[in-house]
Amino acid sequence: MRKKIVAGNWKCNTTVQEGVELAKAVNELVAKADAKNVVVVLGTPFTHITSVVSAVDASLINVAAQNCAAEAKGAFTGEVSAAMVKSTGATHVILGHSERREYYGETSEILNKKVALALANGLTPIYCCGEALSIREANEQNAYVKTQLEETIFNLSVEDFSKLSIAYEPIWAIGTGVTASTAQAQEMLAYIRGLIADKFGKAVAEETSILYGGSCNAKNAPELFSQPDIDGGLIGGASLKAEDFLGIITAY
Ligand code: PEP
Numbered sequence: 001m002r003k004k005i006v007a008g009n010w011k012c013n014t015t016v017q018e019g020v021e022l023a024k025a026v027n028e029l030v031a032k033a034d035a036k037n038v039v040v041v042l043g044t045p046f047t048h049i050t051s052v053v054s055a056v057d058a059s060l061i062n063v064a065a066q067n068c069a070a071e072a073k074g075a076f077t078g079e080v081s082a083a084m085v086k087s088t089g090a091t092h093v094i095l096g097h098s099e100r101r102e103y104y105g106e107t108s109e110i111l112n113k114k115v116a117l118a119l120a121n122g123l124t125p126i127y128c129c130g131e132a133l134s135i136r137e138a139n140e141q142n143a144y145v146k147t148q149l150e151e152t153i154f155n156l157s158v159e160d161f162s163k164l165s166i167a168y169e170p171i172w173a174i175g176t177g178v179t180a181s182t183a184q185a186q187e188m189l190a191y192i193r194g195l196i197a198d199k200f201g202k203a204v205a206e207e208t209s210i211l212y213g214g215s216c217n218a219k220n221a222p223e224l225f226s227q228p229d230i231d232g233g234l235i236g237g238a239s240l241k242a243e244d245f246l247g248i249i250t251a252y
Contacts, residue, residue: 003209004225005165005232006249007041007126008239009066009094010048019048020055023063025242027056035249038232041126042239043094046080053089064092064126067100070113082117093118094234096128096152098171108151115153115164125164126211126234127153129192133172141170142191149195158200165209167234168192173214175236182223185212189229218247225251 014022023042030040043064044052053063065088069079085093095114100106106114111127118125129148131141145168153161168188173180180188189210197205212224213234224230238244 002207002231003039003165004037004252005039005041005126005209005211006245007043007064007092007094007167007211007232007234008245009043009097009213009234009236010045010239011066011099011236012045013240014045014048016048016051019044020051022240022242023052023055023061026245027061029242029246030060030249031057033246033250035246038249038252040249041092043092043126046085046088049085049088049090058089062091063089064094065090065123066094066097068093068095068114068118068123070110070117072117082114082121082123085118086121086123090123092124092126094126094128094167096148098128098130098169098174102171108148111152112155115156119156119160119163125153126167127164128167128169128213128234130169130171130174130214136170136172141188145188145192146195149192154195154199158204161196161200162204162207165211165231166192167211167213169213169234175215177215179215179217179220179224180212182220182227185224186227186229189227189231193229216248218244218251221248221251 041062041064065085068082131144135144193205209231211232216233217238
């Protein structure tokens with residue numbers, strides 16, 4: 001059975017000390033809530049990972065980086081490689097977030113390198129895709145997301161593809177308070193699962209965790225997560241408060 005995953009994306013928020021406090025609070029709540037059927041991931045800034053890994057119970061909380069370098073090592077000032085991320089104790093890495101695509105020019109070519117390095121270093125990518133509002137308004141979201149996948153993770157071997165999770169995040173829903181309707185989210189995730197089945201086979205599609213992201217909160221999560229193809233969420237704003245994040249984790 002595919003995993004249910006609730007992953008927080010803290011983005012560029014919190015100091016190390018604040019992040020450790022937040023992680024400890026999430027850990028405590030998750031321990032009490034007995035949410036063992038959900039894989040909980042905290043996507044922290046690079047600077048926080050080692051401290052957060054030390055502060056949480058690894059059997060309850062996984063830690064993710066929000067990015068990694070497209071090169072293995074060398075003269076790339078300011079970059080953090082997948083091997084470095086792995087050495088912190090992180091288990092996951094968020095790749096292809098729309099903010100990185102938009103503000104840092106991450107193309108499919110760059111993302112292919114990042115995904116390959118993440119996998120080679122034993123990290124689980126949470127690979128993001130999703131369309132802008134203009135594309136949704138033109139009703140071209142399916143073709144757009146299909147291309148995003150075909151140019152990147154659909155080029156992986158079936159073995160490598162089976163190691164990652166996907167997060168569908170319509171850009172118009174990220175940080176806007178406008179959530180995709182349950183029907184819109186389910187429709188897209190079912191569509192993505194169908195594409196995976198066509199490419200890698202039905203068994204692989206059934207095992208791939210596909211998350212929804214975009215203004216997901218404790219209020220709308222129960223309905224979103226009740227859908228057959230929604231295997232959890234990638235959570236921005238609501239992951240910055242332990243109680244709010246727990247409300248999403250326990251939405252199943
Ligand atoms: C995100 O950035 O991945 C995200 C889903 O943000 P928010 O939940 O704040 O919309």
